[in-house]
Amino acid sequence: MKIIVDAMGGDHAPEVVIEGAIAAIREYANTEVVLVGDEARIKSLLVKAGYCADKISVYHASEVIEMSESPANSVRKKRDSSVVVGLELVREGRGDAFFSAGNTGAVVCAATFSLRMLSGIERPGIGIITPTLKGIAMIIDVGANIDPKPMQLMQYGIMADAYMRHILNIANPQVGLLSIGEEEGKGTEFVKETYGLFEKSKLNFIGNVEGKDLFSGKCDIIVCDGFVGNVALKVSESLAEAMQVFLKRHIMSNPLGILGALLLRASFSRFKKQLDYSEYGGAPLLGVDGVVIIGHGRSNTKAIKNAIRVSKEEVERRFNEKITEAVRT
Amino acid sequence: MKIIVDAMGGDHAPEVVIEGAIAAIREYANTEVVLVGDEARIKSLLVKAGYCADKISVYHASEVIEMSESPANSVRKKRDSSVVVGLELVREGRGDAFFSAGNTGAVVCAATFSLRMLSGIERPGIGIITPTLKGIAMIIDVGANIDPKPMQLMQYGIMADAYMRHILNIANPQVGLLSIGEEEGKGTEFVKETYGLFEKSKLNFIGNVEGKDLFSGKCDIIVCDGFVGNVALKVSESLAEAMQVFLKRHIMSNPLGILGALLLRASFSRFKKQLDYSEYGGAPLLGVDGVVIIGHGRSNTKAIKNAIRVSKEEVERRFNEKITEAVRT
Numbered sequence: 331m332k333i334i335v336d337a338m339g340g341d342h343a344p345e346v347v348i349e350g351a352i353a354a355i356r357e358y359a360n361t362e363v364v365l366v367g368d369e370a371r372i373k374s375l376l377v378k379a380g381y382c383a384d385k386i387s388v389y390h391a392s393e394v395i396e397m398s399e400s401p402a403n404s405v406r407k408k409r410d411s412s413v414v415v416g417l418e419l420v421r422e423g424r425g426d427a428f429f430s431a432g433n434t435g436a437v438v439c440a441a442t443f444s445l446r447m448l449s450g451i452e453r454p455g456i457g458i459i460t461p462t463l464k465g466i467a468m469i470i471d472v473g474a475n476i477d478p479k480p481m482q483l484m485q486y487g488i489m490a491d492a493y494m495r496h497i498l499n500i501a502n503p504q505v506g507l508l509s510i511g512e513e514e515g516k517g518t519e520f521v522k523e524t525y526g527l528f529e530k531s532k533l534n535f536i537g538n539v540e541g542k543d544l545f546s547g548k549c550d551i552i553v554c555d556g557f558v559g560n561v562a563l564k565v566s567e568s569l570a571e572a573m574q575v576f577l578k579r580h581i582m583s584n585p586l587g588i589l590g591a592l593l594l595r596a597s598f599s600r601f602k603k604q605l606d607y608s609e610y611g612g613a614p615l616l617g618v619d620g621v622v623i624i625g626h627g628r629s630n631t632k633a634i635k636n637a638i639r640v641s642k643e644e645v646e647r648r649f650n651e652k653i654t655e656a657v658r659t
Numbered sequence: 660m661k662i663i664v665d666a667m668g669g670d671h672a673p674e675v676v677i678e679g680a681i682a683a684i685r686e687y688a689n690t691e692v693v694l695v696g697d698e699a700r701i702k703s704l705l706v707k708a709g710y711c712a713d714k715i716s717v718y719h720a721s722e723v724i725e726m727s728e729s730p731a732n733s734v735r736k737k738r739d740s741s742v743v744v745g746l747e748l749v750r751e752g753r754g755d756a757f758f759s760a761g762n763t764g765a766v767v768c769a770a771t772f773s774l775r776m777l778s779g780i781e782r783p784g785i786g787i788i789t790p791t792l793k794g795i796a797m798i799i800d801v802g803a804n805i806d807p808k809p810m811q812l813m814q815y816g817i818m819a820d821a822y823m824r825h826i827l828n829i830a831n832p833q834v835g836l837l838s839i840g841e842e843e844g845k846g847t848e849f850v851k852e853t854y855g856l857f858e859k860s861k862l863n864f865i866g867n868v869e870g871k872d873l874f875s876g877k878c879d880i881i882v883c884d885g886f887v888g889n890v891a892l893k894v895s896e897s898l899a900e901a902m903q904v905f906l907k908r909h910i911m912s913n914p915l916g917i918l919g920a921l922l923l924r925a926s927f928s929r930f931k932k933q934l935d936y937s938e939y940g941g942a943p944l945l946g947v948d949g950v951v952i953i954g955h956g957r958s959n960t961k962a963i964k965n966a967i968r969v970s971k972e973e974v975e976r977r978f979n980e981k982i983t984e985a986v987r988t
Binding site: 398400461462463473476477508510513515517518519540541542543544545546554556557558560561562563564565566567568569570571572573575576577580581583584586587589590591592593594596597598600601604605 | 792837885895899900918929930
């Protein structure tokens, strides 16, 4: 099992990516990592980290796509970037999966060009896993496809259903369509048309769900267009952070607060852990003909390690074959 | 000053609405409330509450629009509902403002038909106030107009700017357009076209903002279409509630948790208060030719009282005249 990792992607790359890769090969058996990027820099960081075994190799790529660059342009121009080169290695069969915490748009774009789509799937979608009051849920799409067709949302539902069944072992996952009211007639024309497709599908479709159901645990899969999904995801991150700041401010302004906070330290730390995206690893880019996992730009060592684990699981369980079967039937 | 209140609207109506009205006329000088709805029931509840002064009157309406009813249909059919009758009282000049915590869609629909639009405004928008790390912000629209034109979003920006200046006393408010990236070229065609209009406007436009900026305090006004805004609002409510449940679970599973929580009781209560929509009263329906405030379905006594205060302020400060002036220039 060989996971190709974009060593240059993410806010704390390459240092944190390298640490995450080392943590992964130490924890997971039968796993090798190929770090793609600035060879001299990566090798010196590996030496610095005291790593000298043979389960991590380095593949040189001279360019880096920055977080702020336009996806399509940068992928076209920077043919020797770690993203483009890493995905080519997967296409050529020299690696089993690709992970990057870099420019999400560029990864989506390069993966689509390099790997092409799975048979029966029109566009890729990013599915993220979030904690809910009853467990976890997948929200798809959170930004790969901001102007989708109803049929593409339908395909996201089928792929997420396969992901929940085969990767997360959830039997018969419930699928909801994100709208602004639960009744069938609620929402834009786009939502209504998509509703009709889901209703006729074999999925365990429960109808429209609302923004309030993202964390309620009402269903296991929430399907939406990439614009709305991206806004919802970033609103959640922003609110979770703001709430932690608000709470801290109130605690610190209270004379008994610091003592109380000390007593609650273990609770707060479990609370933060539950909200921490890094526990869930990266988000799969579903629909491309290859395993691609996208990490949060702020990924820390643990997030990188977990993302490598998720990549490995998708490969081991032959996940893309499951999608192709599901689409065919 | 006479505020027309839909006594039958909201999850806890009419009891809580009546309590809120009593609290409002006790706290705010020169304010009268007209409760619209089932006269016999309202009067008996007023007697039960021990209220017998003359600052609250009752206006009979025999029908109620339920929360789940289709807005357009219910407004057309239930001509003697508290929503339709209450808005007619404002149209006829028999009240200065209308408040309802009932079916939002029905209020938007009936207000548009009854009061018509302000000159220069095409569609009404619901603006809500949220707490941010730096203070507060208005998000507009959160559900009145789910398929708007770029020019209508532009008008929401102008109205929200007037609201921040004249009602919330924020000088030169910064306006952001909700998209999925900060750069000018990011987002759907609809967002790009809207961006162009804002750029040419007199507003203090800071460009695109992302979902993460809803609570960061990056700008004072966030403009978006009603579908995205509604999802974002409900995601926030859902996450805030889920986080409180998560935190409680972690605290209760910790032997020292209960003692710590007791010491932090004051902090937790201020924290909850900061997140509590009822502190901010209702959300103004901007753009109709009359003052209309929409409350959360779950409004409690305090929320109703605060919404009556907000209605009063909009009337006193001749807010709609400010909008008409702003649109004209």
